[in-house]
Amino acid sequence: MAEKINWFPGHMAKALREAEENLKLVDLVIELRDARIPRSSSNPSLLKLLEEQERIIALTKIDLALPEETKKWLAYLEETSEESCRAALGINAVSGRGKDKLIKLIHRVRQSVNQKRKQKGLNQRSVRAMVAGVPNSGKSTLINLLAGGGRAKTGSRPGVTRGQQWIKVGDSIELLDTPGLLWPDITDKEMGYRLAICGSVNPDVVDRELLACRLLDYLREKSTQALQQRYGVADRGEHSYDLLAEIGRKRGCLQSGGRVDRQRAAGIVLQEFQEGKLGRLTLEKAPQQASQEE
Numbered sequence: 510m511a512e513k514i515n516w517f518p519g520h521m522a523k524a525l526r527e528a529e530e531n532l533k534l535v536d537l538v539i540e541l542r543d544a545r546i547p548r549s550s551s552n553p554s555l556l557k558l559l560e561e562q563e564r565i566i567a568l569t570k571i572d573l574a575l576p577e578e579t580k581k582w583l584a585y586l587e588e589t590s591e592e593s594c595r596a597a598l599g600i601n602a603v604s605g606r607g608k609d610k611l612i613k614l615i616h617r618v619r620q621s622v623n624q625k626r627k628q629k630g631l632n633q634r635s636v637r638a639m640v641a642g643v644p645n646s647g648k649s650t651l652i653n654l655l656a657g658g659g660r661a662k663t664g665s666r667p668g669v670t671r672g673q674q675w676i677k678v679g680d681s682i683e684l685l686d687t688p689g690l691l692w693p694d695i696t697d698k699e700m701g702y703r704l705a706i707c708g709s710v711n712p713d714v715v716d717r718e719l720l721a722c723r724l725l726d727y728l729r730e731k732s733t734q735a736l737q738q739r740y741g742v743a744d745r746g747e748h749s750y751d752l753l754a755e756i757g758r759k760r761g762c763l764q765s766g767g768r769v770d771r772q773r774a775a776g777i778v779l780q781e782f783q784e785g786k787l788g789r790l791t792l793e794k795a796p797q798q799a800s801q802e803e
């Protein structure tokens with residue numbers, strides 16, 4: 510497998526600097542995290558720069574995560590001081606689920622900003638929010654959902670948005686679309702793998718077979734039903750590497766001489782997972798809260 514993984518490409522260093530500069534202009538950061546990996550998709554390097562700005566955490570792609578796990582994560586994010594934020598909510602940026610709640614929360618911030626401005630004798634103005642998050646977390650899709658129309662470019666690969674762009678929502682909200690940011694210090698490789706499995710890291714920089722095997726491990730931990738249904742393979746307790754070969758065989762991923770093309774099989778499994786065809790899955794469990802412990 511690739512030895513050195515370039516988690517933090519050059520354009521991202523530039524995007525992080527731009528985000529830092531633009532932070533001064535906003536009242537609110539809407540931090541998008543992938544509901545399947547709420548820990549790995551957080552970005553501490555940006556958040557430690559927050560001063561006056563409010564923060565809302567939106568877990569996106571809730572349609573791809575396990576609802577009971579999303580519920581636990583939202584409770585954790587709202588209740589722990591470590592993650593202090595105004596609110597946490599779940600969003601499906603494609604169907605629009607969670608949209609009204611988010612708009613309500615943004616307006617609440619607008620009201621408190623304008624209340625402070627009034628006390629200082631300043632004019633009322635629209636609320637400015639930066640939409641930030643790891644690549645492919647749904648920032649541009651969410652902005653299009655809120656603003657209407659396809660004003661922000663979206664796509665299934667990470668790194669679609671390259672520059673910052675202000676987009677108006679009615680006359681009282683301004684949203685800043687930003688390029689996806691990864692945390693420069695991903696020292697935990699497993700976190701990086703999970704980001705890549707969920708499509709936030711360019712798959713070309715990580716070994717596909719390794720990622721697909723990790724994904725199969727996670728899927729098998731939950732249940733093997735999805736694999737059985739989708740690929741017609743039975744789980745006999747073998748290593749995921751062998752299971753991947755069996756999937757490849759079933760899907761006709763063969764090289765000359767009849768050998769299974771595992772690279773191709775891995776590409777299929779990863780893509781189908783990202784498209785939701787292997788069912789819902791949450792790869793990271795919410796930490797136990799004190800209130801839930803005995």
Ligand SMILES: Nc1nc2c(ncn2[C@@H]2O[C@H](COP(=O)(O)OP(=O)(O)OP(=O)(O)O)[C@@H](O)[C@H]2O)c(=O)[nH]1
Pocket residue numbers: 569570571572573600601602603604642643644645646647648649650651662663664665666667668669670671687688689690785
């Ligand atoms: N299933 C599902 N797919 C989503 C959701 N939100 C976004 N997507 C899809 O995820 C992909 C990435 O969406 P984008 O809006 O381009 O993501 P982004 O965060 O702007 O990505 P970058 O600009 O590359 O950082 C697209 O294929 C979207 O259709 C969601 O809530 N559920």
Ligand SMILES: [Mg+2]
Pocket residue numbers: 648649650662663669670687688689
């Ligand atoms: Mg984008």
